[in-house]
Amino acid sequence: MSLRAVRIGPSIMTADWLRLGEQISAAESAGIDFIHLDVMDGRFVPNISFGFAIIEAVRSITSLTLDVHLMIIEPERYVDRFVEAGADVVTVHVEASKHLHSTLQAIAAAGAQPGVTLNPATPLVALEEAIPLVGQVLVMSVNPGFGGQTFIPGSLDRIRRLREVIDERNSQCRLEVDGGVKASNIGRIAAAGADSYVVGSAIFAPDVDVSSAIEELRSAANG
Numbered sequence: 001m002s003l004r005a006v007r008i009g010p011s012i013m014t015a016d017w018l019r020l021g022e023q024i025s026a027a028e029s030a031g032i033d034f035i036h037l038d039v040m041d042g043r044f045v046p047n048i049s050f051g052f053a054i055i056e057a058v059r060s061i062t063s064l065t066l067d068v069h070l071m072i073i074e075p076e077r078y079v080d081r082f083v084e085a086g087a088d089v090v091t092v093h094v095e096a097s098k099h100l101h102s103t104l105q106a107i108a109a110a111g112a113q114p115g116v117t118l119n120p121a122t123p124l125v126a127l128e129e130a131i132p133l134v135g136q137v138l139v140m141s142v143n144p145g146f147g148g149q150t151f152i153p154g155s156l157d158r159i160r161r162l163r164e165v166i167d168e169r170n171s172q173c174r175l176e177v178d179g180g181v182k183a184s185n186i187g188r189i190a191a192a193g194a195d196s197y198v199v200g201s202a203i204f205a206p207d208v209d210v211s212s213a214i215e216e217l218r219s220a221a222n223g
């Protein structure tokens with residue numbers, strides 16, 4: 001059972017691109033809390049997704065929080081452009097930015113909330129010192145690059161340990177989880193200490209009804 005308010009945000013990565021506006025409206029009517037946008041450069045991850053134009057397009061149809069997850073090398077080069085395009089939260093990988101502290105400061109200076117994340121095999125200690133600088137810590141529960149992958153079970157222990165670190169430091173930052181989140185595992189993810197859930201293929205996929213999928217996820221997260 002979750003002790004925390006449950007925040008659910010669909011990732012448009014697995015949406016039907018020709019019906020993106022319609023799918024976002026359906027998710028918004030079903031009461032989502034934010035929209036997650038996965039930017040991939042074909043260098044940091046072995047896939048290329050989308051950039052500024054799609055973020056601007058999504059910005060033009062919603063006032064929900066746009067949670068931009070940068071899976072790109074040297075994200076500091078593009079922080080201002082992503083904020084101008086409409087990002088409210090910009091999350092960068094510890095593996096991708098050499099001067100993480102200044103990158104996070106640059107995100108805040110550009111007017112967005114900084115977030116930090118790391119790949120499944122990167123030790124959690126790599127982001128601990130960044131906690132006071134961010135509004136959100138993201139635990140990747142798959143190897144970044146593709147939607148529709150299976151949740152890595154060891155992520156639950158990482159979420160638990162990170163929750164302890166966040167609480168020990170008296171930080172109010174959100175603990176978000178991304179990758180393989182489904183109605184069948186979201187209860188355990190919540191119990192481990194997460195509060196924000198990125199969901200791609202369990203919301204946007206052929207034969208999935210957006211509204212009932214969101215309702216099911218929310219009730220499973222609330223136990």
Ligand code: DX5
Pocket residue numbers: 011013014036038069142143144145146147148149178179180181198199200201202
């Ligand atoms: C993976 C992305 C995720 C992913 C979520 O690199 O960061 O946001 O698309 O999709 P599912 O929920 O299908 O794993």
Ligand code: ZN
Pocket residue numbers: 011036037038069178198
């Ligand atoms: Zn993501």
